[in-house]
Structure formats: structure tokens, C-alpha cells
Amino acid sequence: MATGRVRASTTGPEQATAAGREQQTTAAGPEQASTTGAEQATAAGPERRRVLAAFLRSRRERLAPADAGLPAGPRRRTPGLRREEVATLSGVSVTWYTWLEQARDITVSRQVLHSLARVLCLSPAETRHLFALAGHPLPAPDAARAGGRPLQRLVDALDPHPAYVVAANWDLLAWNRAEAGLIGDPAHWGDPERNLLRLVFTDPRIRTLLTDWPDQARTLLEQYRASADRHTGDPAFTRLTADLRTRSPEFRTWWDTHDIAEFRPTRRVFDHPRLGRLTFDYVKLTPVDTPGVTLVSCMPSDDATAGQLAALSAYAGDRDRPSPPHAEGASGLR
Numbered sequence: 036m037a038t039g040r041v042r043a044s045t046t047g048p049e050q051a052t053a054a055g056r057e058q059q060t061t062a063a064g065p066e067q068a069s070t071t072g073a074e075q076a077t078a079a080g081p082e083r084r085r086v087l088a089a090f091l092r093s094r095r096e097r098l099a100p101a102d103a104g105l106p107a108g109p110r111r112r113t114p115g116l117r118r119e120e121v122a123t124l125s126g127v128s129v130t131w132y133t134w135l136e137q138a139r140d141i142t143v144s145r146q147v148l149h150s151l152a153r154v155l156c157l158s159p160a161e162t163r164h165l166f167a168l169a170g171h172p173l174p175a176p177d178a179a180r181a182g183g184r185p186l187q188r189l190v191d192a193l194d195p196h197p198a199y200v201v202a203a204n205w206d207l208l209a210w211n212r213a214e215a216g217l218i219g220d221p222a223h224w225g226d227p228e229r230n231l232l233r234l235v236f237t238d239p240r241i242r243t244l245l246t247d248w249p250d251q252a253r254t255l256l257e258q259y260r261a262s263a264d265r266h267t268g269d270p271a272f273t274r275l276t277a278d279l280r281t282r283s284p285e286f287r288t289w290w291d292t293h294d295i296a297e298f299r300p301t302r303r304v305f306d307h308p309r310l311g312r313l314t315f316d317y318v319k320l321t322p323v324d325t326p327g328v329t330l331v332s333c334m335p336s337d338d339a340t341a342g343q344l345a346a347l348s349a350y351a352g353d354r355d356r357p358s359p360p361h362a363e364g365a366s367g368l369r
Contacts, residue, residue, distance in 0.1 A: 088138040110269040195344040197333040216351035257296035
């Protein structure tokens with residue numbers, strides 16, 4: 036999305052670059068602070084601004100100059116970094132950062148928050164807390180991958196029931212053998228291709244595997260659209276959306292309708308190349324300790340499918356599946 040510079044027109048430093056959008060703050064007062072560009076932060080309420088200010092001060096005061104790569108210098112009267120040091124390292128003006136710690140009514144871009152999290156050496160949990168206090172969507176993809184190993188053990192325990200874990204942008208983070216037997220083994224795919232939405236819209240196999248591909252694909256897109264709109268400006272969403280708009284005419288047409296949907300229990304019917312007709316009910320779980328991550332478990336909806344579960348899991352090991360072809364040109368709307 037749009038990027039620019041952070042400017043503060045007042046006494047002190049006149050301009051600071053923040054690798055984010057433009058913020059102009061006039062000397063008439065911080066109440067006139069505004070941001071321009073596609074992504075604008077929502078002004079937080081007074082109490083949340085006070086909590087944000089206190090949190091920033093506490094994180095600043097716990098750091099020693101050496102933690103930020105600065106020389107110790109003469110003895111300091113107060114602990115931690117100075118405001119001007121945090122401002123300089125973050126690429127914002129001293130006045131603007133001072134107003135932030137004074138709980139003034141100003142807005143903060145995601146890019147500036149990322150800079151502050153880096154300079155203040157915030158942990159992943161502290162970074163999520165900072166973004167929440169500033170009124171921004173949580174930076175889910177990086178946090179999502181942190182829980183990969185425990186979640187992988189969980190989906191493995193669900194085998195022979197197909198199960199997988201996706202990030203907020205539908206990147207596949209974990210899956211079990213039964214899921215690999217159903218859709219192909221993502222371990223054989225390149226990292227950029229290991230995305231459920233990309234698989235559905237660019238792999239011709241999925242069009243024949245899902246018996247009602249148009250309805251299922253459109254529903255998945257509408258769920259993704261709802262998530263993408265909540266993560267406006269997130270590079271992972273921006274790249275994926277641009278790529279799918281180029282590679283899939285269906286995605287491009289349905290995306291432009293702006294239709295959204297939330298997840299609901301879904302029944303999907305598959306025509307498996309070896310095991311025939313399989314029908315599963317999809318159930319979603321959200322780990323409370325890993326924001327932005329979704330665990331999906333597939334339960335057989337009939338006795339015939341239940342009887343094929345062991346064979347489905349075994350099928351994943353029978354073939355060394357190549358990467359999905361992901362043809363550039365997909366057929367038109369169905």
C-alpha cells in the first residue's frame with residue numbers, strides 16, 4: 036500500500052522518515068494530526084491512549100543504551116533510553132514521539148509501530164500488545180509461525196482425520212498425512228505456493244477434486260476477503276491478492292464484488308483419484324495463544340468416508356507427489 040514519510044512541523048526536528056505513510060502534525064496542536072494514504076489508523080480513545088503511553092514509557096525505561104547499540108556515555112539521571120534516542124532510531128521526530136508518550140490524540144501507522152517494536156526490543160507478545168493498543172490489526176503471520184511445532188503435533192494426533200493449520204492469509208503452516216492424502220503433500224511445494232487459497236485458484240487438480248468447485252472457491256475467497264480487509268496494508272495479503280488477480284479470472288471477478296463471508300461449518304465433497312467419493316464436515320478451532328491462526332479438522336460425514344480414513348492417510352505415503360502445476364491460465368467462470 037501507499038508509503039511515504041512522517042513529518043512533524045513544529046519546534047525541534049522538522050522531518051523524520053518512517054518507511055510508512057505520511058503523517059503531518061502542525062504547530063497548532065496535536066489534535067490536527069492526520070495521516071494520508073490507503074491505510075489510516077483509527078484514533079484510540081483517551082484511556083487506551085494513556086495505556087499506550089504508559090506501555091511505551093515502561094519499555095523505553097527498561098532498555099540500556101547498549102541494548103539499542105548506543106554508547107553508554109556519561110551517567111544518566113533517569114534509567115533507560117531518552118525519548119530523543121527512541122525517536123531517532125525509529126525514524127520519527129522527537130516532538131511527535133513525545134506527544135505519543137503524553138497520550139496526545141495522534142495517529143500511528145503500522146510502519147511506525149514496527150519501527151518502535153524493533154527499537155524497543157519488544158517480544159512477539161509485546162508487539163501484539165502494542166499494535167492492539169494503537170488500534171491496528173495484529174501482525175498475525177509472524178506470530179502465527181511461532182506456534183508451528185506444537186500445532187504440528189496436534190494435527191498429527193488427529194490423523195487419520197484430515198487436519199491443517201492456516202495463518203490469517205491462508206498460508207499452510209501445518210498439516211497431517213491424511214490431509215496430504217486428500218489434497219497432495221504441501222511439503223513438496225515451494226514456500227510461496229504453500230497457500231490454501233493459491234492452491235484452490237491455480238491448481239487444476241483441485242477443480243476436479245472438489246465436486247462443487249465454483250461454490251466452494253467463491254466461499255473461500257469471500258472468507259479471505261474479510262480477513263484481508265482487516266489486514267489492510269499487510270504485505271503478505273497485498274502480494275497474494277495481486278498474484279491471484281493476475282493468475283485467476285475467477286478470483287479477479289469475484290474479488291471485485293467485495294462480497295465477504297465468515298467461516299461456518301461446511302460440508303465438502305471430493306472425487307478422490309483413488310478412493311472415490313469422500314465427504315467431510317469442516318470444523319474450525321482457534322488457538323487462544325496464537326492469534327491469527329486457524330486449525331481446521333475434517334470429520335467424515337458418512338460411514339463410507341469413515342471407512343476410507345486409514346486408506347487416505349496411507350495414500351499420502353504411496354506417491355511422491357510433484358509440486359502442483361499452478362497453470363497461469365485458468366478456465367473462465369463456471
